Amino acid sequence: GGWRDGVLLTQLPSLWEGGRALPRRGLHGDDKQNRPVQQIDILLSRLPTLMDGARSGGAMSEHTMQAKLITEFIGTFFLSLTVCTAAVMGAAGAMAPFAIGSTLMVMIYAGGHVSGAHYNPAVTISVFLRGACDRSDVVPYILVQVAAGAVAALVAGNLLVSDASVTALDMDPTSAVTAELLFTFALAYVILHVATSEATEGNQYYGAAIAFVVLAGALTVGGISGASFNPAVTASLLVSGALESADVWMHLVPQIAGGCIAAYAYKATTA
Missing domain, CATH: 1.20.1080.10 (Glycerol uptake facilitator protein.)
Incomplete structure:
Protein backbone atom coordinates (compact mmCIF):
# COMPACT_ATOMS: atom_id res chain seq x y z
CA GLY A 1 0.00 0.00 0.00
CA GLY A 2 1.06 3.64 -0.46
CA TRP A 3 1.62 4.52 3.18
CA ARG A 4 3.43 1.24 3.86
CA ASP A 5 5.82 1.95 0.99
CA GLY A 6 6.45 5.40 2.44
CA VAL A 7 7.22 3.98 5.90
CA LEU A 8 9.57 1.39 4.43
CA LEU A 9 11.46 3.93 2.35
CA THR A 10 11.93 6.31 5.28
CA GLN A 11 13.36 3.42 7.32
CA LEU A 12 15.83 2.27 4.67
CA PRO A 13 18.66 4.60 5.76
CA SER A 14 18.53 3.27 9.34
CA LEU A 15 18.39 -0.31 8.07
CA TRP A 16 21.48 0.44 5.97
CA GLU A 17 23.38 1.62 9.07
CA GLY A 18 23.81 -2.00 10.09
CA GLY A 19 25.74 -2.68 6.91
CA ARG A 20 28.07 0.30 7.15
CA ALA A 21 30.34 -1.43 9.65
CA LEU A 22 30.96 -4.34 7.29
CA PRO A 23 34.21 -4.43 5.25
CA ARG A 24 33.83 -2.48 2.04
CA ARG A 25 36.94 -3.60 0.13
CA GLY A 26 37.06 -6.25 -2.54
CA LEU A 27 38.84 -9.58 -2.13
CA HIS A 28 42.11 -7.95 -3.12
CA GLY A 29 41.58 -4.68 -1.25
CA ASP A 30 40.42 -2.86 -4.43
CA ASP A 31 38.11 0.13 -3.70
CA LYS A 32 36.85 0.10 -7.28
CA GLN A 33 34.82 -3.01 -6.55
CA ASN A 34 33.14 -1.16 -3.69
CA ARG A 35 31.98 1.90 -5.67
CA PRO A 36 28.47 0.57 -6.42
CA VAL A 37 27.97 -0.03 -2.69
CA GLN A 38 29.13 3.49 -1.90
CA GLN A 39 26.77 4.94 -4.49
CA ILE A 40 23.84 3.02 -3.02
CA ASP A 41 24.82 4.27 0.42
CA ILE A 42 24.73 7.88 -0.79
CA LEU A 43 21.36 7.36 -2.45
CA LEU A 44 19.85 5.82 0.68
CA SER A 45 21.14 8.65 2.85
CA ARG A 46 19.24 11.09 0.64
CA LEU A 47 15.95 9.16 0.62
CA PRO A 48 14.28 11.13 3.45
CA THR A 49 14.79 14.36 1.50
CA LEU A 50 13.53 12.79 -1.71
CA MET A 51 10.49 11.37 0.08
CA ASP A 52 9.67 14.76 1.61
CA GLY A 53 9.64 16.28 -1.87
CA ALA A 54 7.39 13.52 -3.18
CA ARG A 55 4.91 13.91 -0.34
CA SER A 56 4.58 17.63 -0.80
CA GLY A 57 4.16 17.40 -4.56
CA GLY A 58 7.24 19.56 -5.09
CA ALA A 59 8.11 22.78 -3.34
Whole structure:
Protein backbone atom coordinates (compact mmCIF):
# COMPACT_ATOMS: atom_id res chain seq x y z
CA GLY A 1 0.00 0.00 0.00
CA GLY A 2 1.06 3.64 -0.46
CA TRP A 3 1.62 4.52 3.18
CA ARG A 4 3.43 1.24 3.86
CA ASP A 5 5.82 1.95 0.99
CA GLY A 6 6.45 5.40 2.44
CA VAL A 7 7.22 3.98 5.90
CA LEU A 8 9.57 1.39 4.43
CA LEU A 9 11.46 3.93 2.35
CA THR A 10 11.93 6.31 5.28
CA GLN A 11 13.36 3.42 7.32
CA LEU A 12 15.83 2.27 4.67
CA PRO A 13 18.66 4.60 5.76
CA SER A 14 18.53 3.27 9.34
CA LEU A 15 18.39 -0.31 8.07
CA TRP A 16 21.48 0.44 5.97
CA GLU A 17 23.38 1.62 9.07
CA GLY A 18 23.81 -2.00 10.09
CA GLY A 19 25.74 -2.68 6.91
CA ARG A 20 28.07 0.30 7.15
CA ALA A 21 30.34 -1.43 9.65
CA LEU A 22 30.96 -4.34 7.29
CA PRO A 23 34.21 -4.43 5.25
CA ARG A 24 33.83 -2.48 2.04
CA ARG A 25 36.94 -3.60 0.13
CA GLY A 26 37.06 -6.25 -2.54
CA LEU A 27 38.84 -9.58 -2.13
CA HIS A 28 42.11 -7.95 -3.12
CA GLY A 29 41.58 -4.68 -1.25
CA ASP A 30 40.42 -2.86 -4.43
CA ASP A 31 38.11 0.13 -3.70
CA LYS A 32 36.85 0.10 -7.28
CA GLN A 33 34.82 -3.01 -6.55
CA ASN A 34 33.14 -1.16 -3.69
CA ARG A 35 31.98 1.90 -5.67
CA PRO A 36 28.47 0.57 -6.42
CA VAL A 37 27.97 -0.03 -2.69
CA GLN A 38 29.13 3.49 -1.90
CA GLN A 39 26.77 4.94 -4.49
CA ILE A 40 23.84 3.02 -3.02
CA ASP A 41 24.82 4.27 0.42
CA ILE A 42 24.73 7.88 -0.79
CA LEU A 43 21.36 7.36 -2.45
CA LEU A 44 19.85 5.82 0.68
CA SER A 45 21.14 8.65 2.85
CA ARG A 46 19.24 11.09 0.64
CA LEU A 47 15.95 9.16 0.62
CA PRO A 48 14.28 11.13 3.45
CA THR A 49 14.79 14.36 1.50
CA LEU A 50 13.53 12.79 -1.71
CA MET A 51 10.49 11.37 0.08
CA ASP A 52 9.67 14.76 1.61
CA GLY A 53 9.64 16.28 -1.87
CA ALA A 54 7.39 13.52 -3.18
CA ARG A 55 4.91 13.91 -0.34
CA SER A 56 4.58 17.63 -0.80
CA GLY A 57 4.16 17.40 -4.56
CA GLY A 58 7.24 19.56 -5.09
CA ALA A 59 8.11 22.78 -3.34
CA MET A 60 7.62 26.13 -5.04
CA SER A 61 11.35 26.86 -4.69
CA GLU A 62 12.18 23.92 -6.98
CA HIS A 63 10.85 25.86 -9.98
CA THR A 64 12.43 28.87 -11.65
CA MET A 65 10.95 32.32 -11.23
CA GLN A 66 10.13 32.32 -14.94
CA ALA A 67 8.13 29.10 -14.61
CA LYS A 68 6.24 30.42 -11.62
CA LEU A 69 5.40 33.74 -13.24
CA ILE A 70 4.24 32.10 -16.47
CA THR A 71 2.02 29.80 -14.42
CA GLU A 72 0.57 32.73 -12.48
CA PHE A 73 -0.08 34.63 -15.70
CA ILE A 74 -1.85 31.71 -17.37
CA GLY A 75 -4.03 30.90 -14.38
CA THR A 76 -4.97 34.51 -13.66
CA PHE A 77 -5.57 35.19 -17.34
CA PHE A 78 -8.08 32.37 -17.76
CA LEU A 79 -9.82 33.17 -14.49
CA SER A 80 -10.19 36.83 -15.48
CA LEU A 81 -11.14 35.94 -19.05
CA THR A 82 -13.96 33.76 -17.75
CA VAL A 83 -15.17 36.51 -15.40
CA CYS A 84 -15.23 39.05 -18.23
CA THR A 85 -16.76 36.79 -20.86
CA ALA A 86 -19.20 34.77 -18.77
CA ALA A 87 -20.28 37.38 -16.22
CA VAL A 88 -19.46 40.92 -17.32
CA MET A 89 -20.42 40.39 -20.95
CA GLY A 90 -23.19 37.93 -20.15
CA ALA A 91 -22.09 35.01 -22.31
CA ALA A 92 -22.95 32.44 -19.63
CA GLY A 93 -25.97 34.12 -18.10
CA ALA A 94 -26.99 32.65 -14.74
CA MET A 95 -24.35 29.93 -15.12
CA ALA A 96 -21.48 32.44 -14.93
CA PRO A 97 -20.57 31.61 -11.30
CA PHE A 98 -20.22 27.94 -12.21
CA ALA A 99 -18.03 28.77 -15.22
CA ILE A 100 -15.80 30.95 -13.04
CA GLY A 101 -15.51 28.35 -10.29
CA SER A 102 -14.75 25.59 -12.78
CA THR A 103 -12.01 27.60 -14.47
CA LEU A 104 -10.41 28.47 -11.16
CA MET A 105 -10.48 24.85 -10.00
CA VAL A 106 -8.79 23.36 -13.07
CA MET A 107 -6.16 26.10 -13.16
CA ILE A 108 -5.36 25.49 -9.50
CA TYR A 109 -4.82 21.80 -10.15
CA ALA A 110 -2.73 22.64 -13.23
CA GLY A 111 -0.43 25.17 -11.59
CA GLY A 112 -0.48 24.48 -7.87
CA HIS A 113 2.70 22.40 -7.92
CA VAL A 114 4.60 25.08 -9.84
CA SER A 115 3.68 28.48 -8.40
CA GLY A 116 1.23 27.71 -5.63
CA ALA A 117 -1.61 28.80 -7.94
CA HIS A 118 -2.35 32.09 -6.20
CA TYR A 119 -3.84 33.88 -9.23
CA ASN A 120 -4.79 36.67 -6.85
CA PRO A 121 -2.68 39.45 -5.28
CA ALA A 122 -4.71 39.30 -2.06
CA VAL A 123 -3.92 35.61 -1.79
CA THR A 124 -0.23 36.19 -2.49
CA ILE A 125 -0.10 38.74 0.34
CA SER A 126 -1.98 36.38 2.65
CA VAL A 127 0.27 33.42 1.86
CA PHE A 128 3.33 35.63 2.40
CA LEU A 129 2.08 36.82 5.80
CA ARG A 130 1.40 33.20 6.73
CA GLY A 131 5.05 32.44 5.91
CA ALA A 132 4.47 30.15 2.93
CA CYS A 133 5.69 32.46 0.16
CA ASP A 134 9.16 33.92 -0.37
CA ARG A 135 9.45 37.67 -0.06
CA SER A 136 11.15 37.78 -3.46
CA ASP A 137 8.05 36.27 -5.10
CA VAL A 138 5.50 38.79 -3.80
CA VAL A 139 5.99 41.81 -6.07
CA PRO A 140 6.62 39.83 -9.30
CA TYR A 141 3.55 37.68 -8.61
CA ILE A 142 1.32 40.70 -8.05
CA LEU A 143 2.56 42.52 -11.14
CA VAL A 144 2.03 39.48 -13.36
CA GLN A 145 -1.40 38.76 -11.89
CA VAL A 146 -2.65 42.32 -12.45
CA ALA A 147 -1.19 42.35 -15.97
CA ALA A 148 -2.91 39.05 -16.76
CA GLY A 149 -6.23 40.45 -15.54
CA ALA A 150 -5.92 43.52 -17.75
CA VAL A 151 -4.90 41.50 -20.81
CA ALA A 152 -7.81 39.10 -20.27
CA ALA A 153 -10.27 42.00 -20.31
CA LEU A 154 -8.83 43.27 -23.58
CA VAL A 155 -9.03 39.83 -25.18
CA ALA A 156 -12.60 39.30 -23.97
CA GLY A 157 -13.82 42.70 -25.11
CA ASN A 158 -12.01 42.88 -28.44
CA LEU A 159 -11.77 39.30 -29.64
CA LEU A 160 -14.42 37.17 -27.94
CA VAL A 161 -17.47 39.34 -27.30
CA SER A 162 -16.67 42.52 -29.20
CA ASP A 163 -20.32 43.54 -29.55
CA ALA A 164 -21.16 43.24 -25.85
CA SER A 165 -22.70 46.16 -24.01
CA VAL A 166 -21.03 46.50 -20.62
CA THR A 167 -22.77 48.33 -17.80
CA ALA A 168 -20.75 49.59 -14.85
CA LEU A 169 -21.55 48.14 -11.44
CA ASP A 170 -23.87 50.25 -9.31
CA MET A 171 -22.71 49.53 -5.77
CA ASP A 172 -23.60 50.77 -2.33
CA PRO A 173 -20.21 51.48 -0.71
CA THR A 174 -20.99 49.90 2.65
CA SER A 175 -22.51 46.76 1.17
CA ALA A 176 -19.83 46.35 -1.50
CA VAL A 177 -16.93 46.80 0.91
CA THR A 178 -18.48 44.38 3.38
CA ALA A 179 -19.11 41.76 0.69
CA GLU A 180 -15.59 41.97 -0.72
CA LEU A 181 -14.03 41.90 2.74
CA LEU A 182 -15.96 38.87 3.94
CA PHE A 183 -15.53 36.67 0.91
CA THR A 184 -11.90 37.62 0.22
CA PHE A 185 -11.25 36.68 3.83
CA ALA A 186 -13.10 33.40 3.35
CA LEU A 187 -11.20 32.64 0.15
CA ALA A 188 -7.76 33.33 1.64
CA TYR A 189 -8.62 31.55 4.89
CA VAL A 190 -9.64 28.39 3.06
CA ILE A 191 -6.56 28.54 0.83
CA LEU A 192 -4.23 28.79 3.82
CA HIS A 193 -5.83 25.78 5.48
CA VAL A 194 -6.21 23.45 2.49
CA ALA A 195 -3.16 24.43 0.43
CA THR A 196 -0.45 25.54 2.89
CA SER A 197 -1.09 23.66 6.14
CA GLU A 198 1.00 20.65 7.11
CA ALA A 199 -2.14 19.13 8.64
CA THR A 200 -3.79 18.87 5.21
CA GLU A 201 -0.63 18.31 3.17
CA GLY A 202 -1.08 15.98 0.22
CA ASN A 203 -4.85 16.30 0.02
CA GLN A 204 -6.49 16.12 -3.40
CA TYR A 205 -9.49 18.32 -2.67
CA TYR A 206 -7.76 21.68 -2.26
CA GLY A 207 -8.64 22.92 -5.75
CA ALA A 208 -12.31 22.07 -5.36
CA ALA A 209 -12.50 23.63 -1.89
CA ILE A 210 -11.01 26.91 -3.13
CA ALA A 211 -13.23 27.00 -6.21
CA PHE A 212 -16.36 26.39 -4.14
CA VAL A 213 -15.57 29.46 -2.02
CA VAL A 214 -15.57 31.60 -5.16
CA LEU A 215 -18.73 29.91 -6.42
CA ALA A 216 -20.50 30.48 -3.11
CA GLY A 217 -19.36 34.09 -3.00
CA ALA A 218 -20.45 34.78 -6.57
CA LEU A 219 -23.91 33.35 -5.93
CA THR A 220 -24.24 35.16 -2.60
CA VAL A 221 -22.92 38.67 -3.23
CA GLY A 222 -22.45 38.85 -7.01
CA GLY A 223 -25.32 41.30 -7.24
CA ILE A 224 -23.91 43.42 -4.42
CA SER A 225 -20.24 43.92 -5.27
CA GLY A 226 -19.63 42.02 -8.49
CA ALA A 227 -17.96 39.23 -6.48
CA SER A 228 -14.38 40.00 -7.43
CA PHE A 229 -12.49 38.97 -4.25
CA ASN A 230 -9.33 39.49 -6.30
CA PRO A 231 -7.40 42.68 -7.26
CA ALA A 232 -6.43 41.08 -10.59
CA VAL A 233 -10.09 40.47 -11.41
CA THR A 234 -10.80 44.02 -10.26
CA ALA A 235 -8.26 45.17 -12.86
CA SER A 236 -10.23 43.20 -15.45
CA LEU A 237 -13.47 44.84 -14.38
CA LEU A 238 -11.86 48.27 -14.62
CA VAL A 239 -10.40 47.67 -18.09
CA SER A 240 -13.64 46.14 -19.37
CA GLY A 241 -15.68 49.11 -18.17
CA ALA A 242 -17.64 47.14 -15.58
CA LEU A 243 -16.07 49.12 -12.75
CA GLU A 244 -15.66 52.88 -12.58
CA SER A 245 -12.23 54.13 -11.55
CA ALA A 246 -13.83 56.08 -8.70
CA ASP A 247 -15.21 52.81 -7.31
CA VAL A 248 -12.01 50.75 -7.45
CA TRP A 249 -11.27 51.40 -3.78
CA MET A 250 -14.46 49.53 -2.83
CA HIS A 251 -12.76 46.42 -4.15
CA LEU A 252 -9.06 46.89 -3.50
CA VAL A 253 -9.20 48.05 0.12
CA PRO A 254 -11.40 45.23 1.46
CA GLN A 255 -9.66 42.62 -0.70
CA ILE A 256 -6.21 43.42 0.67
CA ALA A 257 -7.61 43.74 4.19
CA GLY A 258 -9.43 40.42 3.88
CA GLY A 259 -6.26 38.64 2.79
CA CYS A 260 -4.27 40.12 5.67
CA ILE A 261 -6.90 39.29 8.27
CA ALA A 262 -7.11 35.72 6.96
CA ALA A 263 -3.38 35.21 7.55
CA TYR A 264 -3.67 36.22 11.19
CA ALA A 265 -6.87 34.19 11.61
CA TYR A 266 -5.02 31.17 10.24
CA LYS A 267 -2.20 31.64 12.73
CA ALA A 268 -4.70 32.07 15.57
CA THR A 269 -6.51 28.86 14.68
CA THR A 270 -3.39 26.74 14.20
CA ALA A 271 -1.34 27.96 17.17
